[in-house]
Amino acid sequence: MKIEFFHDVLCAWCYAYSPKVRRLSQEFPWLKITHRCFALVPTQNSIVEMFGSHEAGKLEILEHWKAANELDDEKRICADDMACKNFNFPYSMPGLLACKAAEIQGGSKKHWDMFDRIQKAHFTETLDISRFDVLLGCAKDVGLDLRQFNSDFNSTGTKAMVESDIERAEELGVFIVPSLVLNEDVVINGSQDYETLKKLIEENLN
Secondary structure (H helix, E strand, O other), rough: EEEEEEEOOOHHHHHHHHHHHHHHHHOOOOEEEEEEEEEOOOOOOOHHHHHOOOOHHHHHHHHHHHHOOOOOOOOOOOHHHHOOOOOOOOHHHHHHHHHHHHHHHHHHHHHHHHHHHHHHHOOOOOOOOOOOOHHHHHHHHHOOOOHHHHHHOOOOOHHHHHHHHHHHHHHHHOOEEEEEEEEOOOOEOOOHHHHHHHHHHHHHHH
8 A cells, every 4th residue: 555644844733643654654564655745834924924923823823732732642742832932933845845855865764754853843842943954953863964965955856846745735635734645545634543543544455
């Protein structure tokens, strides 16, 4: 079975979900999982356009963080810490470009490692993941060649890869994250507990 895992670095539900998908991949090692980018906040102005101001957007988004933390097995999402930070809430594209730059070096595995590391920086360490130095630190932590990462991060080809994933989501009818698409046909929307996720996979295998 081929699984396309659509996610965004800014998605708190994705942070709670990724460890469950990793567990699934360990239990069913023959699953082929491809990681796809999805931009909830595509530009620096998107928060203001959606919510009216950065402040209003941050308040509402942090409520989603708190709800998602209830589904996170380790309760890693630190909404109260992020509420105290004075930088504008990040937007999606820098983190998505970083994930694709990692994918160029190490395929889907490195994309996943980088995605998880950036999400940890965002949700647990409450860092500004729109800053390149933060993303560079994440790249170092997952073992990437930093010179190549810098080059790929700024490449128009990498941006095209992100845009291709976003177009792929539209093609498959994916409008929320996290979402899993099984064999280009069955879409599983939203975060599930592990047993529900496993059951859905087994039913579709049958």
